[in-house]
Amino acid sequence: MQQTMPTAAGAAPARRRKERIDRGIKARSDDVFALTSYREMLYVAIPPAIPVVLLLVLPLILPIYWQKVLLSAAVFAVLAMSWDFLASVGMVSLGQALFFGVGAYVAGILDHYLGLPVWLSIPLGTLFGGLICTVLLLPVLRLRGIYFAMVTLVLPLMFERIIEATGLLGGTEGLTGLTSFPNPWIELYLIGTVVLLTLFGFRRLMTSDYGLVLKGIRDNDRSVMSAGLNIYWYKAQALFIGGAICAFCGAYMTHVQMFVGMPAFALDYSILPIATAVVGGMGTFAGSVLGAFLLVPLSEFLRGVGGWRTVLYALSLVGFIVLLPEGIFHYVRRKYHQFERWVGVEASS
Amino acid sequence: MADNQQNREKPILLRVDGLSKSFGGVHAVVGVSFELRRNELLGIIGPNGSGKTTLVNLITGFLRPDAGRVIYGGRDITGWMPYRIARLGIARTFQMVKPFPALPAFKNLVIPLFSPRVKSLAGGRYGDRDSVAKDLLEDVGFERESSVTYKAAGSLPHGYLKRLELAKCLALRADLIILDELFSGLSIAELAGIVPIIEKLMVEGKTVIMIEHRLRELFRIADRVVVLNFGRAIAEGKPAEVMEKDEVKKAYLGSEEEEG
Structure with missing residues (x-):
């Protein structure tokens, strides 16, 4: 499952594209649903468990x-x-x-x-x-x-x-x-x-x-x-x-x-939810939750910088949207389910 | 196909009476009237812009007519909302095929299978929608056990998309099926696969209206043809007879050669 990615700078990037392949475990859990080990069951069970555990535990450990x-x-x-x-x-x-x-x-x-x-x-x-x-x-x-x-x-x-x-x-x-x-x-x-x-x-x-x-x-x-x-x-x-x-x-x-x-x-209450959903990744709901739990604390952290708060907050929003236009959740999910490698593209002639 | 004499005795399913619609100054459909008997295959032909699709939209409720009436099964359905008309059993395909691209082909049929019409016809018990959808796709020529049924609809070839549109009408268990340019953009080989499906519909007792530009293929299966030009019905009759008429020749002059 290791990514083998030739270093971009040296190896004459003549023509290549990124190939994305579903991990075998992903295919097995999607269609066939044949899970054969605890490891595979964890692969399926961990992502939905993350928000559950966090929302149960965080109130206990956070200061007021x-x-x-x-x-x-x-x-x-x-x-x-x-x-x-x-x-x-x-x-x-x-x-x-x-x-x-x-x-x-x-x-x-x-x-x-x-x-x-x-x-x-x-x-x-x-x-x-x-x-x-x-x-x-x-x-x-x-x-x-x-x-x-x-x-x-x-x-x-x-x-x-x-x-x-x-x-x-x-x-x-x-x-x-x-x-x-x-x-x-x-x-x-x-x-x-x-x-x-x-x-x-x-x-x-x-x-x-x-x-x-x-x-x-x-x-x-x-x-x-x-x-x-x-x-x-x-x-x-x-x-x-x-x-x-x-x-x-x-x-x-x-x-x-x-x-x-x-x-x-x-x-x-009208605008922030939209920013949250867009930064987190639309159409998944998990993206909205992820976005809210990033943006709201971020806004709080920035209280420390005083007058620049709004500027930095806006800049970070722009940053998220430019760098990860698909949304954070889509990006994370892709990394979780697929591995990528660079493959050469043969010249057509 | 079916004997005309036989058709005479069958009850009238759809009557269109003086239907008119204009958009601003453009008279898209002007006083079109025709009757359709049960289990008849009616072709509606005419040059581009002659009002064929507007006529379909008027019948299926997507447009409200300025004048005239649409009577289906003895009921005046003029100006009804499209979903109510669909519930009566009038299904249509769209000229522009627009599937739900991210969904597997068979999942595209879940929406028509969700229809209250299907529920009531099946007496509330319709079973698993997914397997019903796969059966329907097999009926329209998606090979069973092949991957094509499970492929994302967005990646299907054009021929399969047209079949998918047809399958949506079948899913609704419609009595009257209106096919808006089903044949357009299909190769001869693809047509050879799709024509028997329509013939089978006729054997099953369905009634079909086909809007078509592919006249040769249409005339082989149509019982009767209505010709539109500039929104008016200029001729009506058996396919061979209609094409002999002077008005029709004039309307099609120059464009006939490109067909088929």
């Missing part, structure tokens, strides 16, 4: 400050997975903040005005957050690409202004003094569990027949329609799924911060 960073990274991981999911159904959303904010406010309202406990306000916030956003976006489901994106971008900004102008739901002050989680462990392990459920749930969903239909809508919606499937109904379902898990994040953060206000609709 970095626990909060972990929490924030987990939230962005879920938002990014939701974005990735919607994008793979052909709905490019620039407004994850809409789902997040609506979920946050629903939970805040249930807590503040009705006094519901946390274990009710979060599920209800998730459910109604998803429903409200789906209904709001129903009229634009027919729009594709940039038009859908524009509407999703505008809606959260509009909500922010409405709350500011009318002073409803606490206005610019927001709703404060909301119930918190009983203890920080529940906080951390709840979001960790949700990250894992979303990650493995989405990965499984998209390889099921239902997921193929969803992807089909993105690739060729006319063909899906002529198969007798109502694409708007499927898009609405996808929107609800994607919206609800973002709404969960909103409702969750409401209780973590014991506060909900206009920042819940901030542009950060």
Whole structure:
């Protein structure tokens, strides 16, 4: 499995190309599924085990400050997975903040005005957050690409202004003094569990027949329609799924911060998940998680450099995208499953 | 193929009545009417830009007609959404074959097999979609036990992509199958493989509309032909008779030689 790569500089690079070959173990685990040793079983089992182990162990060993960073990274991981999911159904959303904010406010309202406990306000916030956003976006489901994106971008900004102008739901002050989680462990392990459920749930969903239909809508919606499937109904379902898990994040953060206000609709929640998903690698969900757990801590590290923080952060984003345009996860996965070697290309004449 | 006399007695499956559609100032389809009997193979021919594909889009609901009606099995389906029309059993292929390139060929059929029509026809029990898909691909000439069924659809040769499109219609268990230029870009050898599949459909009692430019191959299997020119139906009848008409000759003048 060693890579034999002739040194590039010396050996007259006349004509050569990189040949990529699936490792035998990869082929065996893909199609034939004949695993013959513990080593091969580990090859299959280790990658999905990494996020599980990390999310279980990290809360135990990190200091309090970095626990909060972990929490924030987990939230962005879920938002990014939701974005990735919607994008793979052909709905490019620039407004994850809409789902997040609506979920946050629903939970805040249930807590503040009705006094519901946390274990009710979060599920209800998730459910109604998803429903409200789906209904709001129903009229634009027919729009594709940039038009859908524009509407999703505008809606959260509009909500922010409405709350500011009318002073409803606490206005610019927001709703404060909301119930918190009983203890920080529940906080951390709840979001960790949700990250894992979303990650493995989405990965499984998209390889099921239902997921193929969803992807089909993105690739060729006319063909899906002529198969007798109502694409708007499927898009609405996808929107609800994607919206609800973002709404969960909103409702969750409401209780973590014991506060909900206009920042819940901030542009950060729309833009950062996209950067995360793109840097991590789109279409895999694991890429979104990887991206979030790189970018959010990176942003924290850069706090130390003061005013240059944003510049360095932006530069590193550019760096990732230029150097690994396919996304980090795609790159790592390729290295894991395939070995590469340089082979000479015979001249054609 | 089928005897015309026999066809007369069969019930009318599809009636198109004065269908019109214009895009801005262009009259793509103007007052086209025809009837289609069950188990008939109707060819729709005409020079480029004569409105053939627009007509298909009007029938299958991808476009809404400005005037006229489409009646299928006694039901007025004018202006219905495409998915509702498909559920009634009208399947179509697209002129531009667009498979899901990353998926293996047989997985491309999972989407039509997911259709509520298939579910209801099978009484809710349809079995494993993957194996049904492989059977369907065998029906359209993907060799069983060969790797071609499992290859990514994006890497299939053109001939197989056309068969895949046809298989999508079969997967839907459609009664009326509309083939939009299925023969275009196929070699004689590939055609020889695909024509028997259509003949078999006719034996099974399906009804087929074929939009075609390959007249010679079409005339061998079509029961009846409608000729369009500038959006109007200028002639209708048996293939041999239609080509004798002056209007048709005029419409095809100069372009006929390139065909076949």
